[in-house]
Amino acid sequence: xxxxxxxxxxxxxxxxxxxxxxxxxxxxxxxxxxxxxxxxxxxxxxxxxxxxxxxxxxxxxxxxxxxxxxxxxxxxxxxxxxxxxxxxxxxxxxxxxxxxxxxxxxxxxxxxxxxxxxxxxxxxxxxxxxxxxxxxxxxxxxxxxxxxxxxxxxxxxxxxxxxxxxxxxxxxxxxxxxxxxxxxxxxxxxxxxxxxxxxxxxxxxxxxxxxxxxxxxxxxxxxxxxxxxxxxxxxxxxxxxxxx
Numbered sequence: 536x537x538x539x540x541x542x543x544x545x546x547x548x549x550x551x552x553x554x555x556x557x558x559x560x561x562x563x564x565x566x567x568x569x570x571x572x573x574x575x576x577x578x579x580x581x582x583x584x585x586x587x588x589x590x591x592x593x594x595x596x597x598x599x600x601x602x603x604x605x606x607x608x609x610x611x612x613x614x615x616x617x618x619x620x621x622x623x624x625x626x627x628x629x630x631x632x633x634x635x636x637x638x639x640x641x642x643x644x645x646x647x648x649x650x651x652x653x654x655x656x657x658x659x660x661x662x663x664x665x666x667x668x669x670x671x672x673x674x675x676x677x678x679x680x681x682x683x684x685x686x687x688x689x690x691x692x693x694x695x696x697x698x699x700x701x702x703x704x705x706x707x708x709x710x711x712x713x714x715x716x717x718x719x720x721x722x723x724x725x726x727x728x729x730x731x732x733x734x735x736x737x738x739x740x741x742x743x744x745x746x747x748x749x750x751x752x753x754x755x756x757x758x759x760x761x762x763x764x765x766x767x768x769x770x771x772x773x774x775x776x777x778x779x
Contacts, residue, residue, distance in 0.1 A: 538652050539673040539682065540625050547723055548605065548672075552628040555606025556636055563718050565608055565668065571752055571761040572667060572773055573612050576694045579748065579775045580663055583692055592617025600661040600686060602651050603669030607633035607644070613665070614642045621645040621661070623654060651682045660688045667696045670735070671728050680735075681742040687778040693744060696752070696773040700729035703769045707754070732768050744776035 554560035577588060586593040595617035601610040604622035606629060614620045614637075624630050627648040634646045647654075664683045673679040683693050698704050705726045712718045730738075736746045751764035752771040 538650055539675055539679040540650055541672065541674040544672040545626050547720070549626050549628045551720070552606070552626070552632050555608065555629070555632050561719055562606070562608070564712055565605075567754075567759060568752065568761055568771070569608050571763065572696050573609060575750065575752075575763060575773055576609075576663075576665060577612075577616065579692060579694060583690075583777070584662070588616075594618035597662045598660075599663045599665065600654070600659070601665045601667070602654075602683065602686075603666060603672070604633060604646070605629050607636055607646070609665055609667050610644055610646075611637060611640065611642055614644050618663075619645075621647065621659075623647050623649050623651070625650055651679060651686065655682050655685045659686060660691075661686055662688055662691050664691070664693045666693065670695055670697045670730065671724065676730060676735075677738045677741065680738045680744070684739075684742045684744050684778055689778055691778045692747075693739070693776045693778070694773065695735065695739075695776070696771065697735065698724070698729045698771055699769055700726065700731050700734075701769050704729060704771075707770045732772055732774065735774060739774070739776045743779055745779050746774060746776045748775040749773075 551561045558566040581588045597618045599613050599618040599620045601622045604610045604624050607622055610620055610622035630646050630648040637644045664686050670676050698708055708724050713721050732749050739746055750773055751768035753762055753764045753767050
């Protein structure tokens with residue numbers, strides 16, 4: 536079976552696994568970004584499936600996969616919204632951290648140390664697949680996106696967040712976050728592996744997905760806050776695509 540797993544990339548995150556739930560640790564950037572990307576994803580899901588986000592457990596009956604779930608930063612909120620959630624990661628270390636944290640919160644989440652390809656081969660299908668900050672770390676982005684499409688039921692949504700390949704993203708994600716602020720170890724990201732929004736859109740469309748929305752996620756370094764942008768996709772962005 537072909538795999539999108541890059542062992543070198545997996546090793547980077549295994550080395551940081553103990554810090555997944557430390558908001559001031561190596562995953563601080565994700566903790567800061569998480570509310571915005573989750574709010575965006577929840578809005579897209581609610582609109583697509585006609586759910587009222589103000590209701591109790593509004594995503595009940597929906598099956599959601601968080602692929603490359605890490606410690607569960609996105610998985611747990613989806614479970615709290617009532618979805619039947621699976622969190623999948625290629626490394627058992629991350630899954631162990633995620634499972635322990637979910638247990639401590641009284642959440643029931645189906646965590647598995649597995650790959651997207653293995654899940655697709657097993658016939659697993661979902662209403663929503665989240666691929667957040669993972670596509671820039673896989674060995675073959677086009678094949679990975681195609682597998683995500685296979686994991687979706689007809690009409691299902693794929694939500695991908697990642698980094699654009701621009702001079703600004705090099706300055707922000709690598710020079711700023713890794714070299715100066717040292718939020719992440721040097722070498723966490725490889726700028727050459729970043730995808731532009733047009734490149735990601737083309738890969739999604741080639742896989743049989745229809746891109747429904749693209750937004751930038753813009754960081755304010757003064758207020759240490761994030762906001763969505765319809766026009767500025769130059770650093771971080773998030774994309775929603777529907778299985779045709």
